Amino acid sequence: MSAQANARGRGFRASFLRWYAMFVKELIQLRRDRITFATMIFIPLAQLLLFGYAINTDPRNLPTAVLIQDDSPFVRTFLAAMRASKYFEVTYVAASEAELDHLLLSGKAQFGVQIPANFGRDLMRGERPAILIIADATDPSATSGAVSALQGLTASVFTRDLQGASASLNAKPAPFEVRVHRRYNPAGETRLNIVPGLMGTILTLTMLIFTALSVTREIERGTMESLLSMPINPVEIMLGKIAPYVLIGGLQMGLILGAAYWLFGVPVVGNLTMLIALSVLFIINNLSIGYTFSTIATNQLQAMQMSFFFFLPNLLLSGFMFPFRGMPDWAQVVGEILPLTHYLRIVRGVMLKGATFADLEWDVTAMTLFMLAAMAVAVARFRQTLD
Amino acid sequence: MAIATIPDGDIAIDVAHLTKSFNGRAVVRDLTMQVRKGLIYGFLGPNGSGKTTTLRMLCGLLTPDSGHGTCLGFDILTQAKEIKRHVGYMTQRFSLYADLSIRENLEFVARVHDLPDPRAAAKAAIDRLGLSNRADQLAGELSGGWKQRLALGACILPEPRLLLLDEPTAGVDPKARRDFWDEIHTLANEGLTVLVSTHYMDEAERCHEIAYIAYGDLLAVGTVDEVIAGAHLANWIVTGEGLAELARQLRTLPGVDMVAPFGASLHVVGRDAQKLDDATAELRASGAQVWARGEATLEDVFIDLMGRSKDNFA
Ligand SMILES: Nc1ncnc2c1ncn2[C@@H]1O[C@H](COP(=O)(O)OP(=O)(O)O)[C@@H](O)[C@H]1O
Ligand SMILES: [Mg+2]
Numbered sequence: 066m067s068a069q070a071n072a073r074g075r076g077f078r079a080s081f082l083r084w085y086a087m088f089v090k091e092l093i094q095l096r097r098d099r100i101t102f103a104t105m106i107f108i109p110l111a112q113l114l115l116f117g118y119a120i121n122t123d124p125r126n127l128p129t130a131v132l133i134q135d136d137s138p139f140v141r142t143f144l145a146a147m148r149a150s151k152y153f154e155v156t157y158v159a160a161s162e163a164e165l166d167h168l169l170l171s172g173k174a175q176f177g178v179q180i181p182a183n184f185g186r187d188l189m190r191g192e193r194p195a196i197l198i199i200a201d202a203t204d205p206s207a208t209s210g211a212v213s214a215l216q217g218l219t220a221s222v223f224t225r226d227l228q229g230a231s232a233s234l235n236a237k238p239a240p241f242e243v244r245v246h247r248r249y250n251p252a253g254e255t256r257l258n259i260v261p262g263l264m265g266t267i268l269t270l271t272m273l274i275f276t277a278l279s280v281t282r283e284i285e286r287g288t289m290e291s292l293l294s295m296p297i298n299p300v301e302i303m304l305g306k307i308a309p310y311v312l313i314g315g316l317q318m319g320l321i322l323g324a325a326y327w328l329f330g331v332p333v334v335g336n337l338t339m340l341i342a343l344s345v346l347f348i349i350n351n352l353s354i355g356y357t358f359s360t361i362a363t364n365q366l367q368a369m370q371m372s373f374f375f376f377l378p379n380l381l382l383s384g385f386m387f388p389f390r391g392m393p394d395w396a397q398v399v400g401e402i403l404p405l406t407h408y409l410r411i412v413r414g415v416m417l418k419g420a421t422f423a424d425l426e427w428d429v430t431a432m433t434l435f436m437l438a439a440m441a442v443a444v445a446r447f448r449q450t451l452d
Numbered sequence: 453m454a455i456a457t458i459p460d461g462d463i464a465i466d467v468a469h470l471t472k473s474f475n476g477r478a479v480v481r482d483l484t485m486q487v488r489k490g491l492i493y494g495f496l497g498p499n500g501s502g503k504t505t506t507l508r509m510l511c512g513l514l515t516p517d518s519g520h521g522t523c524l525g526f527d528i529l530t531q532a533k534e535i536k537r538h539v540g541y542m543t544q545r546f547s548l549y550a551d552l553s554i555r556e557n558l559e560f561v562a563r564v565h566d567l568p569d570p571r572a573a574a575k576a577a578i579d580r581l582g583l584s585n586r587a588d589q590l591a592g593e594l595s596g597g598w599k600q601r602l603a604l605g606a607c608i609l610p611e612p613r614l615l616l617l618d619e620p621t622a623g624v625d626p627k628a629r630r631d632f633w634d635e636i637h638t639l640a641n642e643g644l645t646v647l648v649s650t651h652y653m654d655e656a657e658r659c660h661e662i663a664y665i666a667y668g669d670l671l672a673v674g675t676v677d678e679v680i681a682g683a684h685l686a687n688w689i690v691t692g693e694g695l696a697e698l699a700r701q702l703r704t705l706p707g708v709d710m711v712a713p714f715g716a717s718l719h720v721v722g723r724d725a726q727k728l729d730d731a732t733a734e735l736r737a738s739g740a741q742v743w744a745r746g747e748a749t750l751e752d753v754f755i756d757l758m759g760r761s762k763d764n765f766a
Contacts (some may be wrong), residue, residue: 079566
């Protein structure tokens with residue numbers, strides 16, 4: 066019996082079993098903890114729906130300020146047509162350019178419409194006068210739908226007003242011009258950018274938090290003393306604690322991908338299998354970072370704070386909030402270290418542009434290095450005694 | 453696979469000069485002790501005297517500042533891994549998973565120890581502990597006594613050679629306490645060595661040998677009789693009227709080291725029999741109470757030891 070007991074606990078098989086013990090234990094605890102479990106399903110869904118819809122749907126009835134410097138009947142027709150498009154709601158009538166500017170700057174109006182003096186006269190003369198539309202493009206997705214709807218108006222809006230003698234003006238090109246000024250953000254990113262980006266931020270936040278609590282929880286509940294008195298090593302503990310959340314992360318990924326495809330109509334142009342594989346890598350990456358925080362923090366609150374502290378630069382400097390190439394150099398350098406930056410390139414690249422593995426090699430390498438570094442720190446930091 | 457060789461000595465625990473400080477305060481000082489295999493060894497001392505700290509050093513959970521030693525022949529400084537495989541440590545505070553059931557906790561332990569059939573091993577432990585009809589209850593919902601049983605069950609599940617039990621019966625009712633001790637004796641009969649810390653005197657009497665530690669210093673070791681004899685305490689037991697007044701008087705006398713009421717009697721204890729007898733001669737002769745020679749109890753000895761240690765400490 067004693068020889069058998071001595072042989073016990075050595076080798077790869079034993080190590081695997083200890084990992085498995087940890088994995089099963091964590092899985093049971095996860096299942097028991099109803100609130101955490103619900104949070105894990107609910108957070109990503111709520112985030113996706115809130116962010117996704119708030120940012121992505123074509124907003125209607127946007128507040129519009131008009132500055133009318135002409136008194137011809139065409140003006141009323143044009144404004145009526147704008148309203149009929151449902152995108153615009155004329156909420157202000159400005160008396161001067163200065164007032165129009167103010168309404169836009171203060172954010173009271175999303176659009177400014179300026180109809181120049183002698184618009185009606187120039188139109189009748191066939192001089193193709195221009196209506197100036199100033200769009201507050203701070204949030205490009207908010208205005209792009211409205212702007213394109215407006216472009217469509219030019220051809221048909223005055224068909225009825227221009228009859229008889231002026232009917233010839235109905236011929237192409239349109240009898241007047243709409244000049245759109247996108248203020249504050251002339252580039253105007255497409256809405257497709259956002260849903261893949263959300264997938265990255267959601268996975269970052271939820272995965273970070275769940276493992277960030279795992280070691281500190283054992284310490285706070287006093288179970289660490291028992292655990293440490295058993296023959297299980299820090300690597301086995303770490304991998305055993307991370308593994309159940311890979312499943313949860315996979316579930317979240319499935320939810321988000323499904324919602325992106327069916328609710329938001331985001332295509333997957335590239336290879337779906339590769340996208341899933343790299344997403345799992347990203348999930349493990351975040352779990353490792355969270356776990357590392359867990360080994361550094363002395364209580365659960367600290368671990369939470371560290372997670373948020375790490376999440377913030379990810380949110381701001383990864384290219385999710387601001388276009389990456391538009392950021393100052395220092396921010397790009399910081400961003401280049403963060404896993405989310407690389408994951409965003411991967412997920413946008415694969416979903417929208419059909420990028421292949423060769424295109425993403427650097428991002429995969431960077432993410433893997435970050436993950437290994439985090440795991441190494443966690444194993445080194447893991448306190449095997451109560452000293 | 454390499455098979456570790458365990459020296460076939462008689463000694464399960466052999467440590468010398470262990471010292472541990474927290475924040476510059478020595479919690480265990482120069483502790484040297486040996487525990488023979490197959491014994492139930494009681495580790496006694498008041499709260500905060502360093503019992504838990506010592507047990508943790510023995511199983512590799514704390515690193516001593518200085519000192520050295522072996523546990524089951526494994527070096528406590530360098531072979532913590534081996535020690536963990538063969539030592540069952542029951543923590544003072546319940547430290548299994550409250551949100552796992554009894555069965556799940558035991559299966560976890562069985563798996564971590566790489567037992568051949570974890571489910572069967574857990575089942576056997578459940579039956580042995582008489583926990584069959586609670587097997588699926590969450591550990592956190594158990595009463596104190598049942599928690600203790602579960603914790604002991606988890607400790608002995610991997611068939612350790614040494615058990616370190618840290619105040620296993622604190623806060624448990626007398627019946628459960630007795631059952632617990634019966635179980636420990638059964639285990640010792642099967643060849644297990646048990647080091648158990650406690651501050652109950654009656655439990656000390658159920659140990660083969662005891663060690664008494666106070667404020668970091670090991671003050672006495674041996675069998676209960678040896679410890680009592682070694683203290684050389686002289687003792688009078690007084691019965692009769694006016695004991696409270698008598699106690700007050702006695703406490704002022706040189707040569708009387710301890711006066712303690714026990715029910716209807718008063719124990720009067722002195723470290724030097726001659727001095728004690730001289731000091732009390734007058735009162736004994738007065739005939740107001742009945743004086744009889746008594747045997748010092750373990751409790752007398754411990755309280756005396758504690759008092760002395762405190763004097764040194766101050
Ligand atoms: N991790 C620690 N950090 C600081 N002080 C500690 C620590 N562990 C124990 N102590 C102190 O050491 C002393 C002895 O504690 P302990 O060994 O638990 O005594 P016992 O188990 O005999 O009650 C106590 O005063 C306790 O406050
Ligand atoms: Mg203690």
